[in-house]
Amino acid sequence: MYYHSKLQNKSLLAGTQIYNQPHLLASTLHQLERLAEQQHVLKKQTPQAGPGSVVDLLDLEDQSKSRFVLVMPRDADPERRKISVLSPLGSNLLGLKKGDTSRINVGGRSLMFQIQDVYPL
Structure with a gap:
């Protein structure tokens, strides 16, 4: 099974043209994720924003x-504390984990904050 999976992974990554075509890249990434799940190689990771x-x-x-x-x-609705990932704050939070600190300029003010927790909705 390992050999078969190794061949599948190699064939998925054989063409470099996928990086120039977002739909092909997304399809390849989806297939790789599915293979990883089937092989139980996904490790529990610290949640990221x-x-x-x-x-x-x-x-x-x-x-x-x-x-x-x-x-x-x-889906952004600031009044309900739903912040777009493309907003200054939202884009600054992307990829951060619990304990990370970051600085952002919002409304002419520089804010330094720490991530206290990140979890799925």
């Missing part, structure tokens, strides 16, 4: 806490 994540923040200046949900732009 991304679309559909709930992110708890701590403002390191005034120690205030905030909770946001990262969403795709069409």
Whole structure:
């Protein structure tokens, strides 16, 4: 089975043209993820902020806490704390994990914050 899977992976990555065509790249990535799941090689990872994540923040200046949900732009609703991943704050949060710190300029103000928690919606 290992040999068969190795051949499948090699054939999936054989053509470099996939990187110039987003739909082919997405299809290849999907197939690789499916193969990894079948082989039980996916390890439990620390959750990262991304679309559909709930992110708890701590403002390191005034120690205030905030909770946001990262969403795709069409689902953004700041009044309900749903922040677009393309907004300044949302794009800054992408990929961050619990314990990470970051600085962002919002409304002419520089904010330093720490990720307190990240979990799926």
